[in-house]
Structures are given as C-alpha cells and as structure tokens.
Amino acid sequence: MDKDIYLSNSLGGNKEIFKPIDAKKVRMYVCGPTVYDDPHIGNARPLVVFDILFKVLKCKYGKSSVLYVRNITDVDDKIIEGAKLKNISIDKLTTNIIKRFNDDCDYLNCEKPTFEPKATENIPLMINMINILIQKNNAYENKSHVYFDVSSFKDYGKLSKKNVDELFAGARVEISENKKRSEDFVLWKPSKNEEPGWDSPWGRGRPGWHIECSAMSKKYLGDTFDIHGGGRDLLFPHHENEIAQSRCANENKHLSNFWVHNGFITISNEKMSKSQGNIFKIKDFYKKYNGQVLRLALMSTHYKQAMDWSEDLLIQSKKTLDKWYECQKKPEGKVLIPDEDLNPLYDDINTPGYISNIHKLYDKAVKGSDKDKEIFTTACNFVGLLTESKSKWNDFKNNTLEISEEVILQKLKDRNTARDNKNYELADKIRNELLDKGVLIEDKDDKTTWKIK
C-alpha cells in the first residue's frame, strides 16, 4: 500500500510519518527478555505488538527489506539471584528460560526476528564500547567499576523528558562510594569468583544492565537505525542510558529515529508484581486457551494504552475466534486486503480499529462468496490470526474436554430417541447434562451436532 505508516514517537511525543533511513533496509531493535524467570503476559504484549509492526513494515517495504533484532539478556544480577534461589547453575537457568521464551513465542504465533543475539556472546563488543567511552571522557573507572558520567552528555533526559538536576536533587538515591554523582550508572562491575565474569582492562567482571543493547544494536543495525521498541517501563532509565552510551561512543545525533513504547498490563487495575502475587505466566494459559486467544486479546487494546487483563477478555476473544474459524477459507493464490481495511494498522498500529474492520469483512464473508471468505481469512492471517486449520482449532478445544467422544455420541443417540418419542423432558435433561460438561448441542436440519462451548 502506498499510504504512509504513522508511529507515535516517544522522542518528542508526537505521532509522526515514519520514514526509514533506507527503504531497502528498514531497521528495528526491540528490547528482549532478561532470562531470569518464566515470561509473563506483560512480556507477551511487546512480543505481539512488535510482531505486528514487523509485519506492517514488511508489507510496505518488502519482506527482505526489514531487519528486526531482539536481544536476549543472559547476564544480569537478577539471573545470578534467580539461579541461587532455584539452586541451579546460571547456565541451566538461562537455557531453561530461553526455551520457555521460545515456546511462548510459538504459542503466541510470533515470527522469529531476523536476529536474536545473546549478551554473553557479545561481551568483547561491550568492552570495546566501554573503552571508547573512557577514552572520550564519558566514563571513568574506580575500583574495578566503570561508570558512565551523565554530566558529560548534555541530552541526558531528553527521551524521558526528565530534568537531571531535579530528578536526582531529591536525595532519594544514595550516592555510592565508587561513583562521582548519584545519576551516573554502571557500565562494568567486578564479579565474585562464583559469579559469571569476563576478563577486561578493569579486571574480571561483567557488564552493567544497559550496555548490551548499545553494543548489539550497533553490531546488527549500525550507529543510527529506524525504530527502537520496548515496554514503557524501559523508557527510563534503560533507554535513556542506552542513548547516552551509544551517542557518546558513536558521536552521532540519534541512536534511533523512532522510539516506540507499549503500555502496561494490569490485573484489576493494579500493576503486575511479584509482591502482589498477581503475575500470570504465559505458560499458565497453555492448557486452557489456544495461543490465538491471547493474541487476539492483546490486540484488543491500542498498544500505547494500559490494558487490564481479565478472564472475561479471554472468554470474549475465544468466542470471537470460534465464530471466525467457522468462516475460515484458505486463500488460493494471492489475495489482497483492501487498503481501507488495512488503514488502521498503518496508523500507529491501531489494532482495535483493524479488528473492527475484520468484523465487517466477516459480515460480508458470511453471506458472500468464497472470494469474500478468502479476503476475510487473509485479513486475519495478516496479523497472525486464523493461521491454523479449523480442525486444529477444534482439536485444541476437544483436548480440554473431560468427557469422551463415545459417551457424547451415546448421549446424543439417547436424546434423539427421547425426542422421537416426544419425551422432551428427558431430552432437555440430557442436553443440560452435556452443557454442564461444556458440550453444546445443535439441532440443525435433521442432524444433531455437538461442539465445545
């Protein structure tokens, strides 16, 4: 489609026309997981949001013209703590969690990014970047620690619209003995023997939290790229610090031209947090819901808004997909989604607006031709919905059932016998029994069929 893509840019705070630096090589970096615990639905949101943005970008610029990099941070204090807590090796923990993460991505039907670099495989790049920052007087070493000197970077706070003086004047943050100012942040820190560490000019140690993204985005996307994405919580300090490191090391005006942040998921309007005990892991939904249900649920709110997670939301999403799967028809050959229907996605990834259009395409498809059904299905497929076969969708539901198919068929037989004898009381009783077990009966024409509620 010729239409421009619009994106809300956290840098500046306005919705802008998206123009890539090079239309033949559109570059997006999204902050991936720190692999210390099972991914939760808060992690699921950026996965789906940026998966859709990836698809939209490919739609406009061509499949092979879009690079999508999502890092895996596999060295961090939280990982060290997590391994200790679970009493397993760090290696085992990160391997486990990376597997979980990949399973969750599959479950949510997210495409693989172009590159998924791991922090531990890029330590030399980080050391190199830290060296440059020290040389340029943007960083200093003290007692085997290296800190970034925030006062050396005049644009610090620009992304998150924070005034550095005000931010740290409150004296809420204690000044560490090792660093000059409270706002400075660590680039490198020493590791104890049992902790993971790498040799460096400042002794055996490990990188600070932010430097891995600066090093890896540079490696795969260069000094300046088009889009940097992640959750709202990363805006400060993580992205602010990334900008400081990268721009000082690379001496350029922008790290990324666009900064895109997705909002939070809340539970009963409270932020998910461990202390509240209200964290939902993605794998907790494996048995009860097809991943498509979560995907549609995550699309039902615009990515910038906070979204409240609820069982009701999932029930509605499931119901909608049930309806949509009835109308699924695999497109034969190339089918185009009408521009006017695609429009909302180009306008700042407006997924609710797009869903609305899918509903309209559905209305048309139900009454219309095979072609209409193919257009409807294509529109769903575009955002990763209705991609599995109808039988697979139904199989998933059957697997959640506690009653065997044999028993169901026998009950249907009994009921129809009762109906033939006009014993409607018994017939209704059987129907309600099955309904209690989640089996819904439909009398259509002369045939009785059943399905999972």
Added chain:
RNA sequence: GGUAACGUGGCGGAAUGGUUACGCAGAGGAUUGCAAAUCCUUGUAUCCCGGUUCGAUUCCGGGCGUUACCUCCA
C-alpha cells in the same frame, strides 16, 4: 514532591472541530418441541468548570480522579 499518560454507553474499546466505529452483554423479531447457532431490528456514552469557535467529546487553561516512572548502588 517531580515528570508523563489517561478519563468515551452496563462492560471492553476506536475515532473525530459539525450524523460518536466495532465487539460483548441487554431488548424485540424470524427460526426451533425447547434450546443452540444464524439472520433482521434496536436503546444507551464523551469526568467537572471556564475559554476560543457559528459549533468542543476533540483545541487551550484550571480542577478532580486513575495509573505509571523517579535507575545502577543498596
């Protein structure tokens, strides 16, 4: 306290300087032994107070409310 985002019907949730999408739930109808499914029809909303304007839910100001962020170090 500082900063930012948000406030739309019963619920979820878009859009918009002038008839306020879409879904769920509700109501009425067709159909049905009753249901289910499907189809048709349908009611209901822009937090409060000012300002700009012929006209504000939309723009501006104030208020109220909700939420988030305020690191690393510890």
